[in-house]
């Protein structure tokens with residue numbers, strides 16, 4: 001949706017011309033993200049446009065944001081999924097490399113050379129959390145294991161209602177062992193805060209679980225190769241099976257295309273609900289894309305609202321025992 005002149009003027013008035021810019025956290029608590037602002041609740045006031053309310057919700061979330069500037073250590077209270085270097089752990093049982101034909105349906109093509117493949121752990125689909133963490137930490141299923149500082153397993157509540165799936169660790173994530181800690185991650189934190197979610201410790205309703213398609217950093221942040229995605233895929237699927245989230249939000253082309261096994265662009269896939277292994281999936285743009293294309297933040301807000309609606313429905317059904 002394009003902003004109208006009136007909306008732009010209102011946003012300017014509110015000091016939130018751009019969505020989710022970083023501001024230092026204030027001392028005061030914010031109200032609920034979706035509560036219409038007082039000026040829109042007064043008799044005779046114009047009904048608020050969804051995006052205006054959205055901008056306000058986001059502004060409130062920013063004011064309440066706990067994130068730290070780039071390069072800072074993780075937010076206190078978070079428990080980064082740090083893992084020992086692979087050499088320190090015994091290798092899990094190994095299988096032959098996955099056949100290329102069985103990978104992410106060949107849909108994630110980067111045009112880059114073929115990946116080096118090694119054996120991947122077997123029995124991933126029945127592993128519990130500790131075994132899964134060990135298997136990821138010791139994984140040598142592709143050449144990315146040679147260049148990583150450490151694997152990036154994922155972080156968050158193991159029974160989270162929301163699961164966020166990104167692409168792959170970048171430099172900061174490779175250093176810190178936690179997903180989404182660079183600039184894109186900081187934006188993600190603000191986006192989550194706008195819908196009252198967090199990666200920091202909270203109950204399963206508010207604390208999300210964040211994981212990537214790839215658990216190791218591709219060198220020089222190049223695109224993941226299809227074979228790498230295929231080798232790593234069982235880990236993500238097992239994480240989804242263990243978390244059993246109400247909703248998965250897939251962010252960015254690689255997460256979206258590899259989860260949904262499609263080559264359709266995000267623009268064609270967003271705005272509806274998909275399903276992977278029985279879990280509803282909503283797709284949206286990657287925070288790194290939004291850093292380059294801030295004008296599309298409104299689209300992502302719409303996607304998050306859709307995900308929230310779906311999650312509420314799933315939760316309602318669950319509490320009715322359906």
Ligand code: URA
Pocket residue numbers: 166167168169170173178179180181182184185212252288
């Ligand atoms: N981008 C991702 O998709 N994941 C990360 O962990 C960091 C950046």
